[in-house]
Amino acid sequence: MKKWQQRIGNWFTEHLDMPADVVLELPRITTIGHFHAYIENHRGLILFSDNELRLRLNTGFLLITGESFVLKVMLPEEILLEGKMKEFKFIES
Amino acid sequence: MKKHTQDIYFTGYVTVLIKGDRPELFFNQLVQEKVLVWDIIKKDYQTCEAKIRKQDISKLRMKRRRTGYKVQFRSKHGFPFLFTSILRKKPLLLGIFISILSIFLLSNTVWKIDIKGVSPELEHQIETQLDEYGVRLGAFKLTLGAPVDIQQRLLQDIPELLWIGVQEKGTTYALEGVPKTIVKEKEQPGPRHLVAKKKGVIVDMFVSEGAPQVGIHDYVEPGDVLVSGLIGKEPPAATEEEETEKPEDTRKQVAATGNVIARTWYNVSVSVPLNETYTVLSGNQETKYAAQFGDNFRVPFWGFGDSGYQDAQEQTSTRYLRFLRWKLPLGVTKTTEYERVSKQVKRTKEEAKAQAVKLAKQDLQLQIGKESDIISQKILHETVENGKVKLILYFQVNEDIATSQPLSQGD
Numbered sequence: 001m002k003k004w005q006q007r008i009g010n011w012f013t014e015h016l017d018m019p020a021d022v023v024l025e026l027p028r029i030t031t032i033g034h035f036h037a038y039i040e041n042h043r044g045l046i047l048f049s050d051n052e053l054r055l056r057l058n059t060g061f062l063l064i065t066g067e068s069f070v071l072k073v074m075l076p077e078e079i080l081l082e083g084k085m086k087e088f089k090f091i092e093s
Numbered sequence: 094m095k096k097h098t099q100d101i102y103f104t105g106y107v108t109v110l111i112k113g114d115r116p117e118l119f120f121n122q123l124v125q126e127k128v129l130v131w132d133i134i135k136k137d138y139q140t141c142e143a144k145i146r147k148q149d150i151s152k153l154r155m156k157r158r159r160t161g162y163k164v165q166f167r168s169k170h171g172f173p174f175l176f177t178s179i180l181r182k183k184p185l186l187l188g189i190f191i192s193i194l195s196i197f198l199l200s201n202t203v204w205k206i207d208i209k210g211v212s213p214e215l216e217h218q219i220e221t222q223l224d225e226y227g228v229r230l231g232a233f234k235l236t237l238g239a240p241v242d243i244q245q246r247l248l249q250d251i252p253e254l255l256w257i258g259v260q261e262k263g264t265t266y267a268l269e270g271v272p273k274t275i276v277k278e279k280e281q282p283g284p285r286h287l288v289a290k291k292k293g294v295i296v297d298m299f300v301s302e303g304a305p306q307v308g309i310h311d312y313v314e315p316g317d318v319l320v321s322g323l324i325g326k327e328p329p330a331a332t333e334e335e336e337t338e339k340p341e342d343t344r345k346q347v348a349a350t351g352n353v354i355a356r357t358w359y360n361v362s363v364s365v366p367l368n369e370t371y372t373v374l375s376g377n378q379e380t381k382y383a384a385q386f387g388d389n390f391r392v393p394f395w396g397f398g399d400s401g402y403q404d405a406q407e408q409t410s411t412r413y414l415r416f417l418r419w420k421l422p423l424g425v426t427k428t429t430e431y432e433r434v435s436k437q438v439k440r441t442k443e444e445a446k447a448q449a450v451k452l453a454k455q456d457l458q459l460q461i462g463k464e465s466d467i468i469s470q471k472i473l474h475e476t477v478e479n480g481k482v483k484l485i486l487y488f489q490v491n492e493d494i495a496t497s498q499p500l501s502q503g504d
Contacts, residue, residue: 048117049135071133071143076124 027057029088037064037081037088045079053081063089105147105171113162116141122160128152147173200415203232204264211270215253219268222250228266235425239410240266263418284346284500287320289313291494293355303349313355313494320349322500346500353495356468361457364483365449369438374406377432385411385424404433445482446475453486465492 009024020026030038039055039062046061047054048071053064069083111119116139120130123145133143145153147169157164169178179185206223208216223229226246228237237243240259247257247268255273259266287303295311303320307313325344381396408431413424440448454467467490474485 045117045121047115048120048133048141049138069135071120072131074120074124074130074133076127 025058027055027062029062031085031088034066034085035082037085039079039081041077042079043077045074053079055079057090060093061091063087063091065089101146102171105169105173106144107147107150107169107174108142108144108167109153110136110165110167111141111143111162112139112165113160114139116162119156119160119162122156123149123153126152126156128156142167147171197414197416198233200264200417201234202264203228203230203234203237203266205266206230207265207267209267209269211254211272215251215270215272218251218253219247219257219270222247223266234261234264235412235414237412239412242410263415282348282350282497284322285348285497286318286322286500287349287351287353287495288498289315289317289319289353289355289494290496291315291355291357293357293492293494295319295353295355296491297354298351300349300351300353302347303351305351307353318498319353319495320351322347322349349497351495352493354491355494357490357492357494359457359461359488359490360473360485361453361488362483362485363449363453363456364481365440365445365452366481367440367442367445367477368480369440370435371438372404372433372435375432375434377402379430381428381430383426383428385413385426387422391426400430400432402430402432404435405430406433407431442477442482446472446484449482449484450486453484454488457488457490461490461492465490 006024012018013020013024025041027042028040030036030040032038041058042062043056043058045054046056048069050069051065051067053062053069053071055062055064064081064085065087066083066085069081071079072082073080113119117133117135120133120141120143123130128145128149130143130145133141135141153164206220206228208219211219223243226238226243228243238246240261243266244257244259247259248254253273255271257268257270259268261267292312292314295307295309295313298305298307298309298319300320303322304324306318306321313319323344324347379396379400379402381393383391383393383395385391408429409426411424411426414421450470450472454470457467458465467488469489471487472484473487476483
């Protein structure tokens with residue numbers, strides 16, 4: 001079922017030009033320089049510390065490392081991270 | 094994103110410390126409850142600092158109960174907390190209260206009394222009178238009478254004043270007076286005669302300037318020249334012809350001045366009822382004070398109950414409190430009730446007659462002025478009809494009948 005949904009979603013994005021994050025429920029990550037990261041469509045916070053943020057995604061995890069992290073805003077599916085970012089890493093589960 | 098935290102100052106927010114194992118996970122749960130969390134910082138391995146809105150505190154407490162986390166409230170921000178903290182600071186509150194009170198008191202204080210249009214002596218007199226009424230610098234305005242009352246009292250107490258306007262402009266009383274007589278204008282009258290204004294027999298003359306044309310015991314008609322304004326040698330011809338031959342008139346023109354007292358006559362008819370009912374103020378009065386709210390609502394606070402007067406005349410005046418330049422819908426209403434008593438008088442015919450004579454004399458004296466004397470009186474006719482005594486009186490009066498007439502009038 002899920003596979004099937006994803007296939008239709010893929011078709012939509014390819015042929016109708018619809019944004020991938022909406023159709024496929026994928027995270028959208030917006031960064032401004034290295035000090036702001038805005039993550040939408042995540043599935044929950046797993047770990048947060050001064051130099052690490054770990055988020056659950058639909059298809060695995062997102063790991064952000066850096067320094068002096070602050071969560072400026074936290075909403076059910078959105079997070080605004082502030083600090084000095086060094087690495088964005090997607091970890092497939 | 095800033096949107097969420099923009100008006101937060103007005104609703105208030107708190108900084109909380111979450112302690113426990115992996116404290117950031119607690120926010121996951123909070124967020125599910127639609128709790129807005131921001132500025133999350135990880136202090137150390139077991140501590141997280143975050144900010145939440147004031148109205149979310151109860152949700153936070155509820156959530157915490159089912160977990161092992163510990164919540165510490167660090168600092169409070171925003172207007173509601175500021176407000177309660179101000180409320181807790183008694184000296185500050187007291188200060189605010191005192192300052193409002195003093196503004197209020199000062200707004201209701203007389204700061205300036207401005208007197209215009211009168212001479213310095215009269216100004217001083219007015220000031221003294223005002224001081225007597227309590228209108229002085231620094232006086233509390235609520236205890237003073239309305240400007241109209243002050244005006245009336247001033248006019249009554251200072252006879253030199255013809256009119257005075259009393260205006261209350263905020264904390265200033267502006268008075269504008271008009272003195273009654275301007276003596277200077279009288280000083281230099283033009284050349285004139287003194288002529289009689291009514292018929293009479295001259296009894297006394299005092300002429301300080303001009304040529305007397307009549308003597309004592311002379312009978313004069315209105316318009317007769319009493320004292321001429323032309324002095325000097327008069328040619329033997331009659332005055333009428335004299336004036337037609339102008340070149341011969343070498344007489345000096347002066348302003349005739351003097352008093353010519355003549356005996357004049359008056360017929361006065363007067364009637365006095367035998368039975369009369371009239372109302373007078375007994376002099377008893379009762380004053381009540383009430384707090385005035387708005388235009389119509391009053392709460393009495395001084396002087397309760399009925400005055401007990403059967404008939405009364407009521408006088409009400411309202412003074413409103415002021416704050417800076419605004420008139421507040423709060424004030425004090427002073428109501429004074431004067432007792433009115435109706436009096437019945439029954440007179441015998443003799444009493445009525447005496448009363449009628451007295452009345453007639455009073456009336457006449459008013460008519461002819463204070464300087465004139467009533468010499469004698471006589472009852473010419475008396476009737477009693479419809480319960481009234483009707484008299485016709487004859488008076489003899491000594492009065493000044495001289496009135497001035499400018500010389501140029503004849504030309």
